[in-house]
Amino acid sequence: MKNYQLLCYERDPWNDEGYDAKLSHSMHLGISQNGAAFKELNHNYGVLFPKGIEKDDGSIDAKTLIQPCIFQINDTTFGIFAIQTGSKAENDLTSKGELLCFTTEDFVHYQQLSSIKVGNDVILEVRVDGQMAQKVFWREVSGKCYAASFWFNADTQAFEISGNEQSEVATIPNQPKVAAENIDGCIPRGEISISDAIGDYLLNKLDEPYNTANELPKEVTVGSQQELEEVKAVAKYSDGTETNKRVDWYSRNIDFTKPQSLTIKGRIHQDHFIFPMALDRADPCIGRWQDKYYFIATNDADRNHSLYIREADSVPELVTAQEVKILDSNMYDTIGNLLWAPEFHIIDGQLFVFHSATIDRFEDVQSYVMALKPNGNPMLASDWCEPKRVVKPNGDPLIKQGITLDMTEFQIDEHIYVTWSQRQFVPNDLGAWLYIAEVDAAHPWQMISEPVVIAKPIYGWENNRAPVNEGPFAIQRNGKVYLTYSGALIDDSYVVGLMQIDRELSPLDPENWQKSNYPILTSNTVAGEFGPGHNAYVIDDDGHYWNSYHAHPGKEGPRSSGIRRVHFDVDGEPDLGMTEDLDLKPQLVNVALQVKIDPKKD
Template sequence: MENEIHSVVCYTREPLEPEIYSPKLAYSMHLAYTDDGMIYRELNHNSGVLFAKAAELSNGTLSAKSLKNPYLFHMADGSFGVLAIRTEADGSPDQQSKGSVLLFTSPDLLQYRELGLLNLTNGLHVQDIMCEYEHASRKYILRWREEDGRYYQREMVDVTCPDDAAKPKPCEAFTLSPRRVAIEGAVARNAIRVPRGVAQRLIHKLTVPVHVRNELPERVTVSSKEQLQAVKVTAIYSDGTTAIKPIEWDASEIDWSRPGTYRISGSIRQDRYTFPMATNRADPCIAQWDGRYYFVATNDADGNHTISIRESDSIIGLASAEETKILDTGMHDHLKRFLWAPELHGIGGELYIFLAGSSGEFKDIQSHVMRLKKGGNPRIAADWGTPIRVARHDGSPLFQAGITLDMTVLERKGRLYVLWAQRELVPHDLGSWIYIAEADPRKPWRLISEPVLLSKPEYGWANNQTFVEEGPFALMTDRKIFVTISGALVDATYCVGMLSVNSDADLLDPNQWTKRNYPLLTSRSVPGEYGPGHNSYVKDEEGTIWSVYHARPGIGEPRCSGLRRVHFDVDGEPMLGLTEEKDLNPALVSVYLDVLVEALAEG
């Protein structure tokens, strides 16, 4: 332990084909770590963790930006800073950034705050940058190279407050110490030492854990099979996180009429879902209603002209359940095309489907809600009411200058909130943004508050090929509300990002929400699954939470639905890429237990 060297190197990557790893992804800051000072190991699947924000133009549109030549440094207070050259999305010089560099701060190299452009000089483009905090003088020493090849230096007491900076002066040329980083495509920059705790947390947050051992009592006292089946195992993972798992106990050797101690074996149960679960089904949603599970999704097989539903008494049974059509584009005059992203939600004892549809053109796509009649059967089309277009509190349409879609719900403390994707098309196409509002729980198609903007596709992973954030869905825990969103084009570049807020916060205050700078799930997270996204969540009979998502089994293959258990990391945040073989170690499936059978009390 004493000989461990905890260092982190930052780097960008060489771009690949647009659908594999475009400049918008490659020109972001990546991290790798070493504990021996020699071999660096990739973090976050060799994907970026820090992206430059897009610039907002005067007409409201976003201009995508990237970053090059990031430089990590220690701040005076023990936190971290990053300086980088802001570029256009493709890596070419950014005219707005002439004479400036981007400045970020971070407490942990996981969550970053972009402070904007730090002006160094009114001269030329900055092509390289470095910064060190000098303890003796209590100043930051910034050195940079401009496009004419000249080098300059500037001293600052506080790098976040440029007003106190001394004027730049010429300095000697500098070069960064070469780092041998044997990681695909890596363009290495500098490395810094970090405390052991920081290094461990980076590893825990940015690598996928594996199942390493089990915790199970050596002996239990029971008096029935039902009590025995309630005995579960705690799976321990390499990062110290845990998951409770059910066990299939072999109780054949137990004589329940004879008290005593029995040694039995069992197998940890793992529901396995082969991907794809459903082909040509995108934007999937599974919900439980009246003791049954139901599955709905966008139907890519017929060009999004129908919505069908599956029913089963278990989630695993939905994979083979028969589909029944409950809506098509011939049933209603106002829904003729683009039946997208249906979601099932139980609200106030009523079952609803939230969906998007259009009267004809793309520009007419709007969010709608349809309600199941009292005592109705979700599999019978006639039991569903006419889809109602979502309206504002005054009864006017939710949005008329563009489209709305992917509406979902979030219930907290007796109040109902809706979140959706909204794309302004007139007078300019702004891309798809995420909004929230409070809605009437008795008429969930009617807002009772003004819409509030939560998020824009400002990062390269969200505006990759197109400016889109969509598909919000809430996952609630005791302390936090997580809303996963999907970004980029619905091809292999599609990915999942995340917003979060404290459970007791004002959900309509955008300043209460935090947006993760890097995506939660991408094509690099699970081999063979491309463009994962538009996921929802469902809890099974054991209390296990599942992510229901779509992805492609190959680049250019159709969108298909899949399921994966949601794991919670060291901070209690969802992990969506824990594959089955890492979730349950085959060598640890078998467990053993001494069972003390008590005599049943007479009475």
């Protein structure tokens, strides 16, 4: 037995890290094993946020939570009670006397249920009476304290107050004392015992994985240098996952024409990327086209008036590759000011750049598609066609008063889908939402289905300083489409969230999409990288996914591009925070292999 204890806590919002009230006032998790001090999970970032309230016009009134309480309902299900508060943790008069209610089986995936009415006034504190709680206590703004028995109705998936009765009590139970001084800003709210299975899962899922071993075959027979290079190491990680790694073998002086047995040493290959790899380059995207890699990004250095690309034979070589301009705001009458968020996409064998542009004002930014001419060279501006504005099936613009941007593309069978961010400003600013539609494969600027909203910034972390969902990009693997996107203001609060859908389901139905409750990449994830977001992916020859993203090198630094390998976690979902030292442990990179050389081997 590992004797896991799970701590739920809030964080003190009065911190100097820029960890705002919308983030601090959420449920965080810490874990302890065999009585050791609690350690933070998820980089000390919240894992449970309440949904905001959608107003009549569709905009979101963000909410936070305080006083989370965790307890066990049965052998497989846990419950959480909390108090709903406003966006800055102020008293929420719309939820007087109510408690937020959630259930979970693993403390990663949550179901927000209907709130329960327990009191008549604003609730300031709430407690439950232990691991298998059957009674809830609360204190109202009047200072009076109450208690009531409750139970969980499995049929209706709702909590109910037994007999709808409450009784006044002298006081509520004291806040438990927990040894969590080592967790920065921790305000403990309760702890429970959890099983080994859940504890192991939480550590695998919410603690950054690290390289634990690298395995090779005991012995191989090869007939050439090329066959030796095909021998891969299996890198294993603390979360139980693994991936294949190329090895740089020290074989320069070996004669492959001579039969022999020997030990060959090598070093597991790892591409190295400094951050930032490109200053003043935001919204980066790396694409592959005809055995070459290309890098493109928003050009913050000239205030977004031009697009430059780089070409190289490998992803690492893009870092120092020459830049060539392929588009600026003076080339065409339809583009006169801003150029944003370019992406490479290949549809039916043709290369396109999806991007945003405007004739003049920021408020008129719209989505465009630029096609490479047949047999064209991507490095020649003259080989690109004039960008075409994306339109709805009837030829109308996507929005008449507002902006559309960050359009991306993915394909399922014969269907070509685009998702993008759209923001209405008139008569009210509704925030940036994610839309989806199907387009014509031959003319991907022409939609063949009506736009559908698939996401709004409903959680505090994506509604922080600004209500934003933008920068979507898709990964398809293991029968799922993973759509990462960015949320919050484009400063150190910027984050990357995750949505997903089963590949056999229609992506045009918003109900088929599942949004994770917490972001997967934040300023807490990698030290020194503030406000990471607006990312894209490319697959190299080894089958590895590379994430290109921007972040600030320092809170006040310019948006700049970075590159990092994507790890796929215990659930097969993208993990964007694995740094190079976690990806390959330095002490484990040197390897040796017993090799038989047989020149006659086929």
